[in-house]
Amino acid sequence: MHEMALMGDILQLVQEDSAKHEIHKVEKVELIVGEISNTLPDALQMAFDIFRDQNLHLFSPNAQLIIHIESAKAVCVICGEEYHPTQKIALCPNCKIPSGKVLEGETFQILSYEGSNEQ
Secondary structure (H helix, E strand, O other): OHHHHHHHHHHHHHHHHHHHOOOOEEEEEEEEEEOOOOOOHHHHHHHHHHHHHHOOOOEEEEEEEEEEEEOOEEEEOOOOOEEOOOOOOOOOOOOOOOOEEEEEOOOEEEEEEEEEOOO
């Protein structure tokens, strides 16, 4: 489950940035996760819960993870059809050729985090 490692990296970035801004308790982390980013939101949530519970020096006990799902969109480079792929390499529904260029849905990034300077 690579989501555990991904969440570890995300929380490392949040911890480093929050230290620069003298934020002592993180209360919320928001992510954007694309539908075809090869990342499972439920597994990210589970990983977040584990890290939160093990790092109460960084997180408030009620800290939450908010995941915004980015819909996938692709365009066929052959016929120009826009469609909703279910994976990175998908057949164009119009010409049935795997010639799509992904426009949206691969994003995986931190949108924001919130916290307080109370210890």
